[in-house]
Amino acid sequence: MKNLRYLLPLVICLTLLISCNEKSSFVSFTYPEGKTKALVLSYDDGAIEDIQLAKLFDDNKLIGTFNLNSKYFSTTRGWPQQNGDTIYQRYIPKDSLLIIYKNHEIAAHGAYHKNFFDISDEEILEELNTDIELLEKFTNRKVISMAYPFGNANDSIAKLVGSTGLLNGRTIADTFAFGFPENDMLWHPTCHDSKALNYLDAYLNLNQQELSVFYVWGHSWELKDETRWNNMVTFCKKIGQSRDIWSVSHGELTTYKLALDQIQMEGNQISNPSESLSVWLKLTNGIKELKPGASILLNP
Numbered sequence: 515m516k517n518l519r520y521l522l523p524l525v526i527c528l529t530l531l532i533s534c535n536e537k538s539s540f541v542s543f544t545y546p547e548g549k550t551k552a553l554v555l556s557y558d559d560g561a562i563e564d565i566q567l568a569k570l571f572d573d574n575k576l577i578g579t580f581n582l583n584s585k586y587f588s589t590t591r592g593w594p595q596q597n598g599d600t601i602y603q604r605y606i607p608k609d610s611l612l613i614i615y616k617n618h619e620i621a622a623h624g625a626y627h628k629n630f631f632d633i634s635d636e637e638i639l640e641e642l643n644t645d646i647e648l649l650e651k652f653t654n655r656k657v658i659s660m661a662y663p664f665g666n667a668n669d670s671i672a673k674l675v676g677s678t679g680l681l682n683g684r685t686i687a688d689t690f691a692f693g694f695p696e697n698d699m700l701w702h703p704t705c706h707d708s709k710a711l712n713y714l715d716a717y718l719n720l721n722q723q724e725l726s727v728f729y730v731w732g733h734s735w736e737l738k739d740e741t742r743w744n745n746m747v748t749f750c751k752k753i754g755q756s757r758d759i760w761s762v763s764h765g766e767l768t769t770y771k772l773a774l775d776q777i778q779m780e781g782n783q784i785s786n787p788s789e790s791l792s793v794w795l796k797l798t799n800g801i802k803e804l805k806p807g808a809s810i811l812l813n814p
C-alpha cells in the first residue's frame with residue numbers, strides 16, 4: 515500500500531506526457547467516433563403524418579430535421595394544385611411539438627409557407643422571423659436550420675436568410691451526390707426520398723476518407739401512398755443498421771462543419787477553439803476526440 519503513494523503521481527505524470535506528445539501525425543478530420551459518412555433526413559411542412567414518420571425514425575435510431583410552418587399548427591388547410599385538385603393538409607398541434615419531435619430537430623419553413631419569389635425582402639424576413647420566434651417560444655429550443663418554401667431560393671434570398679442568424683438553408687435542387695455545398699445557405703440535398711433507395715447501396719458501399727453526407731428530403735404527407743411508405747421503411751431499416759453512418763440533424767451537421775472550419779493547425783499543434791463542441795481527428799495511431807478548448811501536440 516505504501517508504494518501506491520509514489521505510484522499515483524508517476525501515473526499522472528506519464529498520462530500527461532502521453533497526452534501532450536502523441537507519437538503520431540494528422541491524417542484527416544472525421545465525424546464523431548471516426549465516422550466519415552453522415553445521413554440527414556429533412557422533412558417539410560409539419561403535417562400530421564410527421565407523427566408516423568418521426569416514429570419510424572425513432573424505431574430505427576435515426577435523427578430527422580422537421581421544417582415547420584408555425585402559423586398553421588392545429589389547423590386544416592386546402593392547397594390548390596396546378597391540375598385543379600386541392601390537397602387538404604392537417605397540421606400538427608403546437609402543444610405536442612416536444613412530444614412528436616422529441617429526438618429530432620425543429621427548423622423553420624416560413625410562418626405561412628409563402629413563396630419567397632413572390633414577396634418582398636421585408637416579407638421574407640417577416641415570414642422567417644415570425645416562424646423562428648414562435649418555434650422557439652413553443653419549444654424553448656434554438657432554431658438554426660431552415661428549408662425554403664417550394665424550394666425557391668437564389669443568391670440574394672440566401673444572403674437575406676443568413677442575416678436572420680439561421681446557419682443553413684435547404685433547397686430542393688437535388689445533386690444526386692454526397693458532397694457539401696459551397697454556400698450553407700443554399701444547401702442542395704442529395705435527392706428527394708422517392709429516389710433515396712436508388713442511391714442507398716452506393717452510399718453504403720462508399721469508402722473514402724473525405725467527409726460526405728447523404729442528404730434526403732421530402733414530405734411526410736407524400737408517404738400516405740403505400741408503396742412510397744414501404745420504400746421509406748426499407749430505406750430507414752437498412753441505413754439504420756449501418757454502424758458507420760452518423761445520423762444527424764441538419765443543424766448539428768452544420769455546427770460540426772463550422773467547428774471544423776475553426777480548427778487551428780500551427781506546426782505540430784492542433785487546437786479546437788470551440789467552447790461547446792468536440793471535433794474528431796484521424797491520426798496515424800488512431801481516432802482522437804479533441805474536446806472544446808483542447809489542443810494536441812503531435813510528435814511524429
Ligand SMILES: [Zn+2]
Nearest residue numbers: 558559663664
Ligand atoms: Zn413546404
